[in-house]
Amino acid sequence: MTVLVADANTRRARALSDDLRADPSLRVLSVPAGTALIDAVRQHHPDVVLVDMGRADRDALDSIRALTQPALERPVALFVDRDDVDLMETAFDIGICSYNVLEAPPDDVKPLLRAAIALYSRFKRTRGELTEAQRKLAEQKRIDQAKRLFMKTENTTEDQAYRWLRRRAMQESRRIAAVAADYLAAHGQGDES
Structure with missing residues (x-):
């Protein structure tokens, strides 16, 4: 060390x-x-x-x-x-x-140094988990916004809006959240997450 x-x-x-x-x-x-x-x-x-x-x-x-x-x-x-x-x-x-x-x-001093390293590793892991949870939450918010906008503009149900996003994501080999973000941007909604 x-x-x-x-x-x-x-x-x-x-x-x-x-x-x-x-x-x-x-x-x-x-x-x-x-x-x-x-x-x-x-x-x-x-x-x-x-x-x-x-x-x-x-x-x-x-x-x-x-x-x-x-x-x-x-x-x-x-x-x-x-x-x-x-x-x-x-x-x-x-x-x-x-x-x-x-x-x-x-x-x-070694026990204190080992404790510092262990606490640091734990903090870093927790911070990474929090960042990932925030990313997923932002993606879900984007998807929900896109579904609402699609439902409004295309006069569809929520299930139909989600199927459209999912089908488009599969066709383009992209994540649903990325398709949702593009859809929102194309309709002037931008990223509100």
Whole structure:
């Protein structure tokens, strides 16, 4: 597992990195001074990013927010030295999957990193399921709109309207939702989903 350690305090970052390097199963990299976090992630493609902040603030979280881009998205574990509910909620909103309040890094950080990766995987899977459900709902809405319009313009029943959409989709080897969207667009209805 490759771990990227990001901490503006070089002494603290070195101590944490040294603790992690004691485990031969971990490849530990540090963000060099003067290098942006996003650039380090692009360069090293870590499995997890560990951000240790003595006094985490919203400005510091902005650099982490950039990691929510699909090409860079990585699980991020955040270590702070004081409890701040607003900061914690902001951190979770931007995609941090492990928020840990510790005065000093624990001797064994691996369980926290594994938990961060597991939570990240679960979040990503749930987000994918939500996106798919929203896509299906939008498609069904489009189909229903097209059926209503077809029923109105052709003076047919709902069943006849659906059969027409389905037959056209089969003839064109396309999805019914795509045919419905084209039908709506051809009649000036556009995409209202």
